[in-house]
Amino acid sequence: MPAPFLDARQRHPLTNIHGEPHTQTVQLARVIDHPNIEVGDFTYYNDFEPVADYAARIAPYLYPGAPERLRIGRFCQIAHGVRFLAAGNHPMDGFSTYPFSMFDHAQMEHYPGLFAERPDTAIGHDVWLGQGAMVLPGVRIGNGAVIGAGAVVARDVPAWSIVVGNPGQVLRQRFPEAVQALLDRLEWWHLPLDEIRALVPVLASGDGAGLERAVLRLRS
Numbered sequence: 110m111p112a113p114f115l116d117a118r119q120r121h122p123l124t125n126i127h128g129e130p131h132t133q134t135v136q137l138a139r140v141i142d143h144p145n146i147e148v149g150d151f152t153y154y155n156d157f158e159p160v161a162d163y164a165a166r167i168a169p170y171l172y173p174g175a176p177e178r179l180r181i182g183r184f185c186q187i188a189h190g191v192r193f194l195a196a197g198n199h200p201m202d203g204f205s206t207y208p209f210s211m212f213d214h215a216q217m218e219h220y221p222g223l224f225a226e227r228p229d230t231a232i233g234h235d236v237w238l239g240q241g242a243m244v245l246p247g248v249r250i251g252n253g254a255v256i257g258a259g260a261v262v263a264r265d266v267p268a269w270s271i272v273v274g275n276p277g278q279v280l281r282q283r284f285p286e287a288v289q290a291l292l293d294r295l296e297w298w299h300l301p302l303d304e305i306r307a308l309v310p311v312l313a314s315g316d317g318a319g320l321e322r323a324v325l326r327l328r329s
Contacts, residue, residue, distance in 0.1 A: 114306045117150040137163060137181070144173050149183030149234065149298075157189050170195040177227040177246065182234035183298045188258070190241040196227050197246075233268060234298040253283065253292060268293070288317055295324045 115122070120139045121130035134155045137148040143164040160166050168179050169192065179193050199206045202222050210216040210223065217223075228247035232238075236250055239258035250256070251268025261275040269289045271280045282289065297308055304327065311319040 115151060115302060122151075122153055133157065135160075135163065137167075137187070143168075143171075145171050145175050145178045147178065147180045149181060149185070151183055152181055152185040152187065154187040154191075155189055167191060168193045168195060170197050175227075176224060178229040179232075180229055181232040182236065182252070184235045185232060186237045188238060188240040188242070191238045191243075193230055193244045194246055195230075198223055234296075252298075253289075255283065288320065291317075291320050291324050294328055295320070300327065 117136065117138070120135055121132055122136050123131035123134045125131060134153055136150070137152050137154050138150055140163045141148055146164055146168060154163065154167065156166065164171070167187065171177070171179055171193070172195075175195060177195060179195075181187075198208045198211055200208065200210075200220050200222060210220045230244060230247060231249045232244070233250055233252035233254065235253050236256070237254075238244070238256045239260070241259045242256045243261045244250070244256075245261070245263045248262050248265060250262065250266040251270070253269040254266045255271045256262060256266070256277070257271065257273035257280075259275070260273050260277040262272060262277040264277070266272050266277070267279065267282075269283045269292065271283060272278065273280050284292070297305060297312065300308070308323055311323050
């Protein structure tokens with residue numbers, strides 16, 4: 110009988126050499142229950158400290174019922190200290206950014222902009238976010254992107270690109286355009302688990318010819 114591959118139902122997807130769960134690594138879809146956050150299966154997060162509320166840890170300013178959402182795809186890898194920022198309650202239309210209405214709800218009528226619809230923050234599939242990366246409100250990150258440690262991402266990120274720095278800048282594309290087109294066509298993250306397991310040798314190899322054969326076999 111083959112060894113277990115992946116199990117989306119597990120809270121802790123990693124085990125040590127003794128078979129004990131690595132409790133600092135969690136599948137976010139199993140630990141987040143928040144009306145404004147959607148997380149795809151097999152996306153995991155690692156923290157160096159115990160976490161009581163994972164939604165508050167990764168998106169500290171996104172409150173239930175906010176006019177924006179955070180959507181994270183499947184098979185993403187999110188390191189310690191990554192934060193997804195929401196727009197917050199600081200008004201920008203007037204002369205002061207002080208949030209008077211937070212402390213005196215009778216002032217809400219003066220701040221209609223706080224309830225206006227805002228763009229969602231959307232993270233694609235198979236995205237790797239390095240330690241301490243910060244994603245600003247409304248940013249969209251494409252499939253297969255890599256966000257370097259400590260990067261501050263203030264604008265949309267193309268698929269298959271590497272972003273570093275503050276402000277975040279595209280360093281380069283990970284693959285030639287032809288390879289990116291094959292990956293876009295394959296969309297391996299949506300395949301059944303048995304097919305993904307069979308694809309691991311190709312996904313781990315960087316073999317362009319093998320990738321093309323896989324696309325022809327699975328998507329023809």
